[in-house]
């Protein structure tokens with residue numbers, strides 16, 4: 001298949017390299033000029049516990065690329081979605097499809113440029129990192145899902161599902177891709193909370209003294225999802241039913257234990273959020289992920305005090321007004337609603 005991968009970092013670089021190796025005609029676009037130069041020169045190298053290989057493929061910066069593609073995988077960070085959509089629009093054939101391979105509800109953003117019929121959603125939970133120009137780290141397998149926004153199992157969705165199976169043979173074609181994306185917002189809220197400290201994801205989620213906080217946060221997000229009429233989907237240890245209204249603390253703790261086990265199996269110890277704050281020293285996706293939760297919470301009359309406080313803490317960390325550490329979690333504890341469960 002002829003595919004344009006827009007955003008060739010951790011996710012786009014990893015998926016795209018597997019697709020090249022499987023024989024697909026892949027072109028990469030990325031705004032990091034040094035990365036593009038390296039891919040064009042010595043190739044794109046994937047390393048890590050799952051596979052190590054290098055592929056050769058055309059690569060361009062957004063201002064260099066010419067031509068049109070029938071299928072695009074959009075793999076930028078969520079906050080770059082609108083800008084990328086504007087740059088990308090001339091390079092999609094008039095009936096071409098754009099797949100958001102991102103965290104957050106980005107299909108809703110892409111619809112403004114391409115229209116709902118041409119935008120598909122993909123949910124990924126595998127772990128990867130951009131290491132340096134030309135090199136990505138594929139650290140751990142995780143869920144890979146694709147689907148049309150309206151749930152139709154269209155011919156195009158089936159073709160793209162077949163494509164993604166050349167990356168991960170267990171990729172799923174779903175009639176409920178928003179159910180996965182909302183569940184990832186729930187798990188994502190937990191990841192943002194782990195990222196205010198320097199603990200690994202697994203160590204942070206395992207701490208008994210913080211369990212009530214994670215449960216309250218998960219419940220806040222899944223409560224909004226339910227009010228929004230979404231049926232959230234389970235993946236890789238995240239059991240959304242365990243965070244829905246009426247679920248027991250035991251069920252939520254079991255899901256957290258499963259998430260700890262899932263993350264201990266991955267060579268990606270820390271989230272992309274932590275990496276943005278601690279290593280890459282740049283803005284995170286907090287507004288483009290948790291911003292949706294606060295927005296829809298407001299729309300449905302469901303308060304989201306913990307999520308809103310977490311957004312503030314992440315903004316402080318981004319701006320240098322506070323440093324990573326467990327003291328930040330104490331502030332989140334202080335924002336817990338009185339009725340939240342106790343550890």
Ligand SMILES: NC(=O)C1=CN([C@@H]2O[C@H](COP(=O)(O)OP(=O)(O)OC[C@H]3O[C@@H](n4cnc5c(N)ncnc54)[C@H](OP(=O)(O)O)[C@@H]3O)[C@@H](O)[C@H]2O)C=CC1
Nearest residue numbers: 007009010011030031032076078080084102103127128130
């Ligand atoms: N990494 C992971 O393990 C996981 C990530 N995700 C999600 O996948 C998405 C992609 O994340 P990830 O791959 O980690 O991010 P990366 O930062 O590694 O890769 C994104 C790449 O896109 C580039 N870029 C930014 N803006 C544009 C643009 N307008 N046009 C072209 N390229 C652009 C970035 O360049 P620059 O850095 O210079 O801005 C970067 O090279 C996110 O939504 C993330 O939450 C989901 C599951 C796991």
Ligand SMILES: CC(C)(CO)C(=O)C(=O)O
Nearest residue numbers: 125126127128271272273
């Ligand atoms: C940690 C991970 C890979 C989910 O397992 C993730 O989604 C992220 O880094 O943002």
